[in-house]
Amino acid sequence: MSGKEGSGGFRKRKHDNFPHGQRREEKENVNPPSALMTSFKSFQLELDTRHDKYERLVKLSRDITVESKRTIFLLHRFTSAPNGEEILSESEVKLDAVRRKIKQVAQELIGEDMYQFHRAISPGLQEYVEAVSFQYFIKTRSLISVEEINKQLIFTAEDREETTNMTSNAHDKQPHTWSLKVTPVDYLLGVADLTGELMRLCISSVGNGDIDTPFELSQFLRQIYDGFTFIGNTGPYEVSKKLYTLKQSLAKVENACYTLKVRGSEIPKHMLADVFSTKTELIDQEEGLP
Amino acid sequence: MSVSEMFAALQGALGQDQDIREEIRKVVQALEQTAREILTLLQGVHQGPGFQHTSRLSRGDQCGLPGGCWEEEGAAGRFQATQVFTSWAAELALRSPFPKKCQKAREHFGTVRTQMESLKTKFPADQYYRFHEHWRFVLQRLVFLAAFVVYLESETLVTREAVAEILGIEADRERGFHLDIEDYLSGILTLASELARLAVNSVTAGDYSRPLRISAFINELDSGFRLLNLKNDSLRKRYDGLKYDVKKIEEVVYDLSIRGLNKEATVGGGGEK
Numbered sequence: 001m002s003g004k005e006g007s008g009g010f011r012k013r014k015h016d017n018f019p020h021g022q023r024r025e026e027k028e029n030v031n032p033p034s035a036l037m038t039s040f041k042s043f044q045l046e047l048d049t050r051h052d053k054y055e056r057l058v059k060l061s062r063d064i065t066v067e068s069k070r071t072i073f074l075l076h077r078f079t080s081a082p083n084g085e086e087i088l089s090e091s092e093v094k095l096d097a098v099r100r101k102i103k104q105v106a107q108e109l110i111g112e113d114m115y116q117f118h119r120a121i122s123p124g125l126q127e128y129v130e131a132v133s134f135q136y137f138i139k140t141r142s143l144i145s146v147e148e149i150n151k152q153l154i155f156t157a158e159d160r161e162e163t164t165n166m167t168s169n170a171h172d173k174q175p176h177t178w179s180l181k182v183t184p185v186d187y188l189l190g191v192a193d194l195t196g197e198l199m200r201l202c203i204s205s206v207g208n209g210d211i212d213t214p215f216e217l218s219q220f221l222r223q224i225y226d227g228f229t230f231i232g233n234t235g236p237y238e239v240s241k242k243l244y245t246l247k248q249s250l251a252k253v254e255n256a257c258y259t260l261k262v263r264g265s266e267i268p269k270h271m272l273a274d275v276f277s278t279k280t281e282l283i284d285q286e287e288g289l290p
Numbered sequence: 291m292s293v294s295e296m297f298a299a300l301q302g303a304l305g306q307d308q309d310i311r312e313e314i315r316k317v318v319q320a321l322e323q324t325a326r327e328i329l330t331l332l333q334g335v336h337q338g339p340g341f342q343h344t345s346r347l348s349r350g351d352q353c354g355l356p357g358g359c360w361e362e363e364g365a366a367g368r369f370q371a372t373q374v375f376t377s378w379a380a381e382l383a384l385r386s387p388f389p390k391k392c393q394k395a396r397e398h399f400g401t402v403r404t405q406m407e408s409l410k411t412k413f414p415a416d417q418y419y420r421f422h423e424h425w426r427f428v429l430q431r432l433v434f435l436a437a438f439v440v441y442l443e444s445e446t447l448v449t450r451e452a453v454a455e456i457l458g459i460e461a462d463r464e465r466g467f468h469l470d471i472e473d474y475l476s477g478i479l480t481l482a483s484e485l486a487r488l489a490v491n492s493v494t495a496g497d498y499s500r501p502l503r504i505s506a507f508i509n510e511l512d513s514g515f516r517l518l519n520l521k522n523d524s525l526r527k528r529y530d531g532l533k534y535d536v537k538k539i540e541e542v543v544y545d546l547s548i549r550g551l552n553k554e555a556t557v558g559g560g561g562e563k
Binding site for chain 2: 044224228230
């Protein structure tokens, strides 16, 4: 009985619902779209296009970040591996792949204001700066300049064939070069991250019994630190935030040099590795804390 | 190039950047001042006596009668006049009960236009979004004010192009200093909450027909916003507030209709009871 009632009620409700929906549809069809609605339809289109582009850029930026990180890990193997040249050339291949992604970013930004989408791509660019400057340091023991980085980010039309399928709108506009400029702030933040990598490089090179690298690194880091203090709070907030971490990295490297100097004369060379391998662990733990 | 030289060059670039920002900030402060003045001017519409006074005067003005004649006539005369001019009044109430204020506000927008001109000269034209944050707030405020003026004058939603024209800027990015779509939409959402307030205050002032028109307007605006797929950003947050404005106005309309006041408003067509 009750079940029957229930099903009846259900059918009734369903029946009730149906014409209601139909009525609503009719109403929409009858009303001609007002001026307000048509303009909002165009807003919808404009916002959707913008959001889609933003999402594509975020995805590219993530890919760039991941690939750059991998390159950095690869470069960390440089000191310990006997065949350093191989690793360098492999890192070059990886960075080329990253640059192809950046080219896609540059193509997305054709005719756009770069700063409108800057937040989407900024993390990727910073990571790229970090990777490229790290590689440059290992090769030349000096700091890569913004101009140098930007020079590598000018893409010409000749290698367009391989990416044509991704550049649907590049065909209509036909620019012969695309370029992306790393902003000074992105560069600074990337360099600040680089110092963290250099600190790791220092500690691990000590572990490998390399006694010269730490001193070289501490000097280099000091130069960068001086540079950052020279900028001080002229730069944006993020830069001054990095200054604190930078100071920590510098302190660790300087302490490592200190220990080397003090104890290096006492401990026989073949035992240095043991001394610093325990030291490394300690520092790594410290690093994990903040 | 040594490390210190590199950092010196970067410092130079950042310093220049800071100078530009300083210049922009100065102009934006002036713009904010003007915006406040316009807002103060338009806030007058919420005051009961001002509400009726201006609306009556405006009818006199627009009918070609000297404004003073309304004041000289006694209560009876005024009543008679109201009777005579009922059709005009209904028509004019639809058009604009606040022309004086709107006109004054539009004069202030002239100042806005000159200030905008000077803002445009403060930074390279292709770096709009680099400094966008500095004028974003004031631009949204100005959009709201322009939209409010246009609503009071014609009870329509101002188009993006029209706002751009009132503010002396462009609607498209390609042509220079422009009005970002999100800023436009934010300004419009501010208008919605202002109109919810106006609906309440017009009832207090005895204008029972206005809430009905505001209700129709806001409902259309709401369905317009429903078309948009908003991201989880500040615009979306503001849009989430729109439903409360819609609700508020619907409550006002409900209160009026349950007391039969809306019929009177549609028949009588004016503020007088």
